[in-house]
Amino acid sequence: MLEVRDLVAGYGLTRVLEGVSLEVGAGEVVAVLGSNGAGKTTLNMVISGLVAARGGEVRFAGDRITGLAPAQVMARGLIQVPEGRKIFPNLNVRENLELGSYRRAKANRARNLEKVFATFPRLRERVAQPAGTLSGGEQQMLAIGRGMMAEPLLLILDEPSLGLSPLLVEEMFALIRRLHADGLAIMLVEQNVAQSLDIAGRAYVLEHGRFALAGRAAEVRENPELKRAYLGL
């Protein structure tokens, strides 16, 4: 479904990605792991069209999407829930969710809104509240809900557990499991290694802009290289 081939990208004189290749198949959960600064968020930004690729290509559902504008990428069903949530703090919860279907699945807006509220009853309680006043966990729910409003074919989740309490982290991973059970393909970009490997089928470990490890989640977990890639030993 998603194919990334030899992707090179960076900012100014800094090269962040030095030839990265990965694949996410239909209905798969793929974890992309890596410590801070490994290039995880840059990878997402290039896939979504917010940062230009300097080499290589990204294909989605068979078509080359490298160089497309972010709006065109998401219009094809490749939806990213970004790191730091990036919700609209000055808009209320309902407005945030409705803008999720600004370009895609607009006709099903009412139905999908009900679906999101069924998944996140907390959001229904706060429907008229400005999103900036929500707690961190609620903001993360809102960001995912906004992504769901566009009926994603592939959902990229960038650090969904970042800054959440351990209890909410559990809840978040349970949710990802549920989305996967519904047949959604998910690329989970995380620092939280253990829990990500628990739910992912396959995993990639990013280190200094390259994949140091790739394979089935169970194998990656047992690989001594994992610790080295993480701790830089």
Place this chain on the structure above:
Amino acid sequence: MNSFPPEIVLEAVANGLLTGAVYGLVALGLTLVYGVLHIINFAHGALLTLAMYAAWVAWAAFGLDPYVAIIPLVPIFFAAGYAVQRLVIGPASRGDDQNILLVTLGLSIVLENAMLAIFRSDTLSVQVDYAMEVVEAPLFFSAPMLLSFPRLVGFGVAFLVAGVLFVLLTMTDTGRAIRAVAKERTGAALSGIDVAHIYAVTFGIGTACLAVAACLLLPSFYVNPRVGNAFVLVAFTIVVMGGMGSVPGALLGGLVIGVVESLSGLYLGDSLGQLGIFVIFILVLLFRPTGLFGARA
């Protein structure tokens, strides 16, 4: 200081409110562009002048009443503003705020000199029979107040425009996208919002506000190549006072500034009327630098 009978003071306040609403309309365009694009649009004054010339030409060449000219000029100026942002300011700035500042400044110089070349520096005005008309507003304790008819129309239309803008920004997808882009560009782009398009729409709306303001001003005001700057200087004060980027702040700030100008004109004499505006400006900067409706820093 002179003391005036209450009905004179009341009349000055009322006329100040009426003028202030049109000031607010000019400020509305400026604050909207600032709030969303995060740029100070130095071309705002020149665009207002351009709109006033357009309204004058509509009257002089086509016999169109300035109030009627609002109908064709709003879409024309919206399209012009959209094109300027999309084709000139956006590409030339490459996302750098300092460049945008210079581009809008350059644009204002080009526009002003083009108008100087075409219309010369003479002062032009339209002759409409209602320009000097007054409306009597009854007061229970004295003779009725006299209110200028063009200013009354200006007040009504300015509030109508503000109302339309409010509905647009809160009820439509485009309006919500404008508010979303104002605070969270990345999140907006990832939600499928074309940020460059929304920037241009916002600039177009700001320019369309100027077209309305120009048509409201023209029956009682003259036009020359620099006239817009006088209003935009006041509008900058209003924008800072109302809170940079705040739409209700712009309108309320406009009303306050209108009253201040009118009262300081009454007490200090017409030539010092604008003094009060800048005293208020300095006081706001000293005591409430984020403005009446601005977010706390």
